[in-house]
Amino acid sequence: MGFRHKDIIGLRDLTKEEIELLLNTADSLNEVNNRDIKKVPTLRGKTVVNLFYEASTRTRTSFEIAAKRLSADTINISASTSSTTKGETLLDTAKNVLAMKPDIIVMRHAISGAHEFLSKRVSCSVINAGDGAHEHPSQGLLDMLTMRQRFGTLSGLKVAIVGDITHSRVARSDIYGLTKMGSNVFLAGPPTMMPVGVEKLGNVTVCKDMREAVHQADVVMMLRIQLERQGKTLLPSMREYSRYFGLNQEVLALAKENAMVMHPGPINRGVELNSAVADGDQSFVLKQVENGVAIRMAMLYHVCGGEPAEG
Amino acid sequence: MNLLIKGGRLIDPSQGIDDNLDVLIADGVVLELGKGLTAPQGTETIDASGLIVTPGLIDMHVHFRDPGLEYKEDIGTGSRAAAAGGFTSVACMPNTSPVIDNKAVACYVVNKAKCEAVVNVFPVGNITKGGKGESLAEMGELKECGCVAVSDDGRPVCNSELMRRALEYAKGIGIAVISHAEEISLVGEGVMNEGFTSTELGLKGIPWAAEDVAVARDVYLAEFTGAPVHIAHISTVGSARIIRNAKARGVKVTCETAPHYFTLTDEAVAGYNTNAKMNPPLRSAADVAAMKAGLADGTIDAIATDHAPHHADEKEIEFNLAMNGIIGLETSLPLSLKLVEERCLDLTTLVKVMSCNPAKILGIDRGSLKPGYVGDVTVIDPNKAWTVTAEKLESKSKNSPFIGCEMKGAAAYTIVKGQVVHKGI
Numbered sequence: 206m207g208f209r210h211k212d213i214i215g216l217r218d219l220t221k222e223e224i225e226l227l228l229n230t231a232d233s234l235n236e237v238n239n240r241d242i243k244k245v246p247t248l249r250g251k252t253v254v255n256l257f258y259e260a261s262t263r264t265r266t267s268f269e270i271a272a273k274r275l276s277a278d279t280i281n282i283s284a285s286t287s288s289t290t291k292g293e294t295l296l297d298t299a300k301n302v303l304a305m306k307p308d309i310i311v312m313r314h315a316i317s318g319a320h321e322f323l324s325k326r327v328s329c330s331v332i333n334a335g336d337g338a339h340e341h342p343s344q345g346l347l348d349m350l351t352m353r354q355r356f357g358t359l360s361g362l363k364v365a366i367v368g369d370i371t372h373s374r375v376a377r378s379d380i381y382g383l384t385k386m387g388s389n390v391f392l393a394g395p396p397t398m399m400p401v402g403v404e405k406l407g408n409v410t411v412c413k414d415m416r417e418a419v420h421q422a423d424v425v426m427m428l429r430i431q432l433e434r435q436g437k438t439l440l441p442s443m444r445e446y447s448r449y450f451g452l453n454q455e456v457l458a459l460a461k462e463n464a465m466v467m468h469p470g471p472i473n474r475g476v477e478l479n480s481a482v483a484d485g486d487q488s489f490v491l492k493q494v495e496n497g498v499a500i501r502m503a504m505l506y507h508v509c510g511g512e513p514a515e516g
Numbered sequence: 517m518n519l520l521i522k523g524g525r526l527i528d529p530s531q532g533i534d535d536n537l538d539v540l541i542a543d544g545v546v547l548e549l550g551k552g553l554t555a556p557q558g559t560e561t562i563d564a565s566g567l568i569v570t571p572g573l574i575d576m577h578v579h580f581r582d583p584g585l586e587y588k589e590d591i592g593t594g595s596r597a598a599a600a601g602g603f604t605s606v607a608c609m610p611n612t613s614p615v616i617d618n619k620a621v622a623c624y625v626v627n628k629a630k631c632e633a634v635v636n637v638f639p640v641g642n643i644t645k646g647g648k649g650e651s652l653a654e655m656g657e658l659k660e661c662g663c664v665a666v667s668d669d670g671r672p673v674c675n676s677e678l679m680r681r682a683l684e685y686a687k688g689i690g691i692a693v694i695s696h697a698e699e700i701s702l703v704g705e706g707v708m709n710e711g712f713t714s715t716e717l718g719l720k721g722i723p724w725a726a727e728d729v730a731v732a733r734d735v736y737l738a739e740f741t742g743a744p745v746h747i748a749h750i751s752t753v754g755s756a757r758i759i760r761n762a763k764a765r766g767v768k769v770t771c772e773t774a775p776h777y778f779t780l781t782d783e784a785v786a787g788y789n790t791n792a793k794m795n796p797p798l799r800s801a802a803d804v805a806a807m808k809a810g811l812a813d814g815t816i817d818a819i820a821t822d823h824a825p826h827h828a829d830e831k832e833i834e835f836n837l838a839m840n841g842i843i844g845l846e847t848s849l850p851l852s853l854k855l856v857e858e859r860c861l862d863l864t865t866l867v868k869v870m871s872c873n874p875a876k877i878l879g880i881d882r883g884s885l886k887p888g889y890v891g892d893v894t895v896i897d898p899n900k901a902w903t904v905t906a907e908k909l910e911s912k913s914k915n916s917p918f919i920g921c922e923m924k925g926a927a928a929y930t931i932v933k934g935q936v937v938h939k940g941i
């Protein structure tokens with residue numbers, strides 16, 4: 206089967222088969238990333254615009270490398286240097302970009318739904334590199350790829366997601382993707398950070414504490430706490446948050462022996478993860494970053510109408 | 517100049533009438549009601565057979581954006597939208613630019629309405645100077661120059677002591693106080709109702725408690741001061757319950773809801789639909805049911821649209837940045853008639869909440885067709901089927917979630933002081 210979407214806005218919109226296709230393509234493209242000459246001509250002559258309305262190092266760099274390895278031309282526009290500071294609307298900026306005939310706009314935006322808004326109004330492909338607290342599909346896909354590489358399947362895995370679920374686009378994409386692939390997702394976080402009706406997003410269980418979520422887990426996914434975004438009313442202190450929702454070796458011991466520790470980054474050391482866990486054998490944080498390039502190559506490839514990868 | 521409305525079903529709850537009666541208007545005033553009325557030769561006659569004749573409908577909560585924001589709406593276009601929707605009177609909110617917190621601006625509205633409006637336009641003045649919630653506006657003078665109520669609509673009066681004094685002072689003057697009940701600290705950066713849909717869309721939620729807490733405060737202040745208060749645009753189960761209980765123990769509280777709160781749920785926001793963004797936000801199915809029940813049992817006194825025109829540029833934008841509000845004047849009547857079709861309301865109650873009660877709350881000499889009253893009449897065709905399209909709307913702005921929707925029921929004639937100002941048949 207092919208990939209019929211013009212855009213990738215979220216994993217909520219993709220079927221299990223489409224997710225599998227993206228993961229399979231990424232697996233085969235990973236080979237390119239390990240060559241001496243890390244470039245294939247697949248997207249030669251295509252133009253990818255990275256339109257970033259929110260600061261990002263990892264995701265933007267990863268998309269840029271992904272596009273370059275596929276031989277696409279890439280342009281980066283960030284909010285600080287673009288005309289947004291002159292009061293131009295998103296739609297006007299996009300229309301101006303569009304006039305220069307890009308094939309794909311990769312966008313990050315602080316407002317949930319900005320991509321859905323834009324994708325309905327532009328002819329080129331739109332890939333979501335994170336919108337507000339809505340979705341971050343490339344992160345969700347690279348998380349699943351990393352898990353699948355390790356366990357061979359996603360079906361039946363117990364995945365604990367711990368932290369601020371309310372404000373996390375990573376949590377939403379992980380939940381949509383993992384539950385479609387047959388994983389069992391367990392959530393833990395302070396009640397001030399657990400959104401209404403989250404259990405209806407998929408096959409999700411909300412746990413009373415972190416230990417219950419981590420118990421016998423195959424994967425422990427720790428979310429970043431963003432003090433600047435989450436305001437002062439949700440938590441008494443980082444210190445107390447870390448006591449109840451930080452991952453240390455003692456809590457990790459509750460998970461399965463070969464459990465993976467994951468984090469979308471950047472890590473607040475000593476808050477979500479203590480250094481021993483972050484740097485330990487069970488940490489797959491850097492593997493996630495590595496897989497991010499392959500996943501983004503697969504996303505760019507498929508929205509450009511690519512056929513299913515061989516092998 | 518005389519007008520005879522013949523053969524219609526007259527529903528006038530102010531006189532307990534639901535009967536086939538003709539209405540004769542002479543010199544803009546109701547002269548006579550009766551069967552088989554005849555009129556002098558040359559009297560204009562409307563054949564209302566098969567139609568419903570009611571006291572002119574009143575929308576006690578609209579935004580005409582005039583002065584200052586005429587790119588969204590003005591008194592002329594707003595009044596034509598009202599007429600098209602079957603409304604003969606509207607009360608327009610003071611969050612204009614400048615705000616209506618003084619005699620000069622109130623007089624501007626009254627005078628402009630005299631020149632340009634096809635329906636009665638009653639200004640609402642501010643409760644506080646500048647609408648800033650810091651000190652009382654000159655309510656006495658606002659009333660003298662035609663304001664029928666005071667409100668800081670768009671924002672609550674956060675300071676409870678000031679709200680207490682506003683209620684006391686307004687009671688002395690005899691002017692209605694309309695409260696925009698919202699606990700701002702609970703709203704925070706919320707942009708839609710807090711519920712499963714906000715979780716799904718990753719949008720910040722506004723909890724129902726933000727409304728209930730504020731409604732409770734104003735109900736207690738009304739009880740404490742003995743002064744009446746009218747709560748604007750209620751939307752929650754809790755607001756209805758608080759007001760029902762308060763009425764039962766004799767508190768002088770009245771309230772209104774808007775057609776969208778008994779028609780749509782927060783699921784209408786899916787797809788980041790900015791025409792489903794308003795304040796208070798669209799709520800849950802339980803809240804929708806509570807609005808219907810509240811209208812049926814008399815807890816909710818009025819249907820008011822909160823007609824809030826915005827330019828396309830203010831809605832064709834990312835959800836968080838879009839302005840709150842939708843236009844409502846031209847869809848209110850069919851959406852309300854739907855409640856009659858669902859057997860949730862009877863027609864008498866419908867006329868009460870769309871005409872008699874708003875007139876009473878605002879203290880205006882409308883909402884009745886007793887002989888001697890102003891000849892404001894709405895003739896309703898309850899069966900007319902039509903589709904909402906942007907082109908058809910009289911309002912300058914087209915921000916409606918109902919565009920493309922099928923409607924049943926419309927104003928056949930809107931009559932102001934004996935003059936037909938809209939003919940929809």
